[in-house]
Amino acid sequence: MFNKILIANRGEIACRVAATCRRLGVKSVAVYSDADANAKHVAACDEAVHIGEASAAQSYLRIERIIAAAKATGAQAIHPGYGFLSENEEFGRACEEAGIVFIGPPVAAIAAMGSKAAAKALMHAAAVPLVPGYHGDDQDAALLQREADAMGYPVLLKASAGGGGKGMRVVERSEDFAAALASCKREAASSFGNDRVLIEKYLQRPRHVEVQVFADSHGGAVYLFDRDCSVQRRHQKVLEEAPAPGLADDVRRAMGEAAVAAARAVDYVGAGTVEFIMTGANFYFMEMNTRLQVEHPVTEMITGLDLVEWQLRVAAGEPLPLAQSQLAVTGHALEARIYAENPVRGFLPSTGTLKHLHMPAGVEFRLGDAGQRASVRIDSGVREGDTITPFYDPMIAKLIVHGATRADALARMQRALEECEVVGPSTNVEFLHRLVTCEPFANADLDTGLIERHHDALFAPFDRPLREALALASAALIGREGGGVNTASPWQALAHWRLNSGFTQTFKWRDLERDTPIEVAFAHDGGVQTLACAASDERFTWWRGASANEYGVTIGDTRVTGHVFIDADVFHVFCLGAALSFEWQNLLAHAADAEHGEGRLTAPMPGKVIAVLVEPGAVVEKGAPLIVMEAMKMEHTIGAPAAGKVTEVLYGVGDQVADGAQLLMLETE
Structure with a gap:
């Protein structure tokens, strides 16, 4: 086993690898950019080395700096995590040349699977x-158009060197192909430095099922069962579970054996994931990810194994710890990815400081020799007070649960999501709760189009x-304004005393979600x-809970407890599984900012302008694409809000823009 390894990554995966290192007594070295100087993963490791500026291109993707950091600290091996350089054959080769063990597959295997086209061959x-x-290999646009036309629509365009849903487009009609191809190639070149694409027949209502494989340098290879990753938005996974529900034993075994055959075909060593697309009982190879996956915790939960430990042991030259006959599934596991994003605005990434962050009671990591499984596990790379920046993936945490059955795990996930509290950037927590409670997911009626097909219900x-949340917010306000820490009633405070009369106080709030x-x-x-709210007037009492921001109220016969986080005059209330925010309209409050006037087109998130599709004087129809922005490695096209004439373009290609920045002026009809 190694004495010291360097973790060439950041966020929750760097923290996850560091946890296994601590358990095994292996020293760990973190690397960090300017933006991550005080990040959680830096504190989680024994040492840390600064490697560059905030952008990944100037830090986490700088091979020479990472190799230098490993040499300077005496690290014997480098764990690449996932993303960044984890599937970069040049990085693997640089490690070999420097005499440092790359905790991943051989360079030849990375190269073989790095190209989707070569992998399929x-x-x-x-x-x-x-x-x-x-x-x-022929990437002539006209040829690609003919191939797609001959195949029949819909077709799927995929970046040959891609992954994570980037560089991928579904094309429904022949007349849309050219524009989709250009966009796909542009995003592929930006994300992977390679604009080559392949085309596949787009299967209707497919499932996305993948198999975890492991191989050693002694000829051993096993599969650690399967995961269903069908629930996706923008071709990126949102919910994962293991084992994949509803698979017949013979199909599960055949898929596992096919995954092992795929690994053996490239002389694979280490952890890998073979991804299949399924229709009915038929499965087809999509790609092989030559690294640990984001969703690996659900496999760990059902097997009781530490996959990072397996990676370290295999990379150190040891044989696989277990044979196929010794592997078994216990229970069911689900994982929800909690992102800083706004589902209502097309899942646009959100940035900002995590002013309040509370996750359900659980553990960050607990697996090992005893095969212990936590019922709730949190994998996170951020803490309260950290900032979600536009430079990296906006993940806040992975929430993983385990139960004896899928129904048990599902109930536990629902409860755990209700206990998540985040104040700062927008999140997908409420959306995730809707997903896990919707009928198709509950019944395991899964396919990659689930979110789009049930869009109206999921966003209804x-x-x-409202009444309970307003009562809790008002109780917190009274407590802050003079109710006293141990005051059972606001009217027991001296400030509320009146001679020979009752006391009435009216609070004016603004519901920030509805702007009312x-x-x-x-x-x-x-x-x-009494409390008068929402056309009702009922008996009312309130009290403080055990924690600083916990409150309880009774309204008539209803008794409710919840948490209230106060940020200046904004009160964020978490109760009954919902999150609501109200602004107290005190006498000193400023009037709400006016809406942007008609014809002003603003950036929906911070990012970089990568294409300007119109010039001043252009006449456009409603919905016409005007500007393409890139944020967190994803493209976002800004369309015209109405028909009109472009009078001024305020930014050019390559410009960085802030959230809400005005991009151009449009004189509407």
């Missing part, structure tokens, strides 16, 4: 089933606990306390 030779498509308005004003009135007269 290998899989065809190994008799692994493939989806019909074009994987050729829902009954919020609300009044809440409290009265205390002759020992009777």
